[in-house]
Amino acid sequence: xxxxxxxxxxxxxxxxxxxxxxxxxxxxxxxxxxxxxxxxxxxxxxxxxxxxxxxxxxxxxxxxxxxxxxxxxxxxxxxxxxxxxxxxxxxxxxxxxxxxxxxxxxxxxxxxxxxxxxxxxxxxxxxxxxxxxxxxxxxxxxxxxxxxxxxxxxxxxxxxxxxxxxxxxxxxxxxxxxxxxxxxxxxxxxxxxxxxxxxxxxxxxxxxxxxxxxxxxxxxxxxxxxxxxxxxxxxxxxxxxxxxxxxxxxxxxxxxxxxxxxxxxxxxxxxxxxxxxxxxxxxxxxxxxxxxxxxxxxxxxxxxxxxxxxxxxxxxxxxxxxxx
Numbered sequence: 296x297x298x299x300x301x302x303x304x305x306x307x308x309x310x311x312x313x314x315x316x317x318x319x320x321x322x323x324x325x326x327x328x329x330x331x332x333x334x335x336x337x338x339x340x341x342x343x344x345x346x347x348x349x350x351x352x353x354x355x356x357x358x359x360x361x362x363x364x365x366x367x368x369x370x371x372x373x374x375x376x377x378x379x380x381x382x383x384x385x386x387x388x389x390x391x392x393x394x395x396x397x398x399x400x401x402x403x404x405x406x407x408x409x410x411x412x413x414x415x416x417x418x419x420x421x422x423x424x425x426x427x428x429x430x431x432x433x434x435x436x437x438x439x440x441x442x443x444x445x446x447x448x449x450x451x452x453x454x455x456x457x458x459x460x461x462x463x464x465x466x467x468x469x470x471x472x473x474x475x476x477x478x479x480x481x482x483x484x485x486x487x488x489x490x491x492x493x494x495x496x497x498x499x500x501x502x503x504x505x506x507x508x509x510x511x512x513x514x515x516x517x518x519x520x521x522x523x524x525x526x527x528x529x530x531x532x533x534x535x536x537x538x539x540x541x542x543x544x545x546x547x548x549x550x551x552x553x554x555x556x557x558x559x560x561x562x563x564x565x566x567x568x569x570x571x572x573x574x575x576x577x578x579x580x581x582x583x584x585x586x587x588x589x590x591x592x593x594x595x596x597x598x599x600x601x602x603x604x605x606x607x608x609x610x611x612x613x614x615x616x617x618x619x
Contacts, residue, residue: 318558321381322355328384328549329360329374331367331391337502337583338386341416341547344579348570357384366617367391368402375409379554381563387412387550389458393602397610398456398617407603410550412595414564417571417585418546419500421462421519422527426489427511434470434517434536437496441473448474451485451494456615459498461606462519462543464613466533469541489513500545501526501584519543526584548595564592 328346332338339361346357362370371391377383385391390398392406404410423434431437441448452459455478466472477494479485482503489497490512497504497513505526507513515530521542523532533541549567551560570576571587580587590598 318381318556318562321559321562322353324382325356325358326353326382326384327358327360327377328386329362329370330386331362331364331370332386333363334361337419338388338547340583341585342386344576345416345567345570348573348576349566352566352569366395366398368395368399371395371406371410372403374550375404375552377552379552379556381551381555381559383552384413384563385410385550386416386547388547389545389602389606390456392548392550392599393606394456394461394610397607398615400616406550409553411553411555411560411592412599413549413551413560413592414567414595415571415588415590416547416549416567417580417587418544419458419502419585420524420526421459421498421500421543421545422504422508422515422530423463423466423517423519424486424489424497424499424504424507424513424515425495426492427514429495429514431516434531434533437516438470438472442471445473446475448472448496449477449494450474450496450498451477451479451488452498453482453485453503454478454480456610456617458543458545459500461609461613463498465543465605465609466519466538466541470533470538486513503584505584524586526581560592564595 328342330338330342342359346359350357362373367390370385374383374385392412395402396406425431431440450463452463460476460478467474474496482499485497486499486503486507488494504513508515515527517536518524518527518530518532519542520532521534568589571589
């Protein structure tokens with residue numbers, strides 16, 4: 296059932312109309328960028344990279360505020376309660392905008408109602424990796440082998456309900472692969488156990504997995520991208536192998552509180568797009584295995600809606616829940 300607008304959204308809308316936010320006057324002071332994950336992680340690194348670039352462009356500091364905890368629930372609540380004036384940003388991702396409403400029995404906000412997606416920061420291509428000596432020389436051979444001993448094959452990911460986990464469950468349904476999930480606390484432990492032979496396969500993002508591929512310690516069987524990635528030009532996609540719509544990414548963007556005026560959202564989006572196009576930012580993103588997408592806010596909102604339509608039903612089918 297569609298819920299009525301909450302008190303937070305109504306207050307934000309009222310405040311925005313009572314004290315209009317003029318995008319042309321922004322920024323008159325420092326901008327806070329809230330990150331729901333600890334310092335040093337991929338989300339923090341990305342926020343600081345873009346924050347520094349935007350600081351240089353706008354002449355006001357973009358201050359990173361790390362508020363880790365509970366699947367970024369604390370950080371999200373912080374931003375949904377902030378004034379809808381363009382001065383408080385949130386790193387949003389698959390979990391915050393797509394997964395959390397069905398993973399958590401109760402949230403202190405509704406991201407569909409209380410957040411406005413602004414734009415992409417970047418996306419992390421996902422790939423299916425095996426050890427170099429694994430007998431399956433391609434993805435078809437892996438599927439065939441898994442059918443001979445259903446669920447005997449194991450696959451590691453950075454965690455339950457991670458984009459990697461849900462992507463592989465989608466792959467299983469669309470390709471006939473049979474495999475049992477082994478969750479880890481992050482990508483590096485999963486890769487270590489892959490190399491040690493404790494799991495057969497790893498589903499990994501390029502940021503974590505690409506160094507293992509380029510060094511020859513892991514071998515990619517397939518990428519979950521729409522088309523071959525420039526980072527993995529010799530790796531076929533599942534789409535080209537005949538598995539339609541077998542596409543998945545880890546991705547990050549920026550969101551703001553509901554009630555933020557459209558002109559302010561457009562200004563923030565323009566700053567993200569401009570920052571991503573800076574040569575030093577683009578080079579750094581490539582180095583850490585991240586693709587950029589210069590989409591406007593409307594395109595980003597459409598992307599999020601399509602992600603919701605794909606992944607929330609799968610989470611419900613899997614019966615995944617995370618208690619608050």
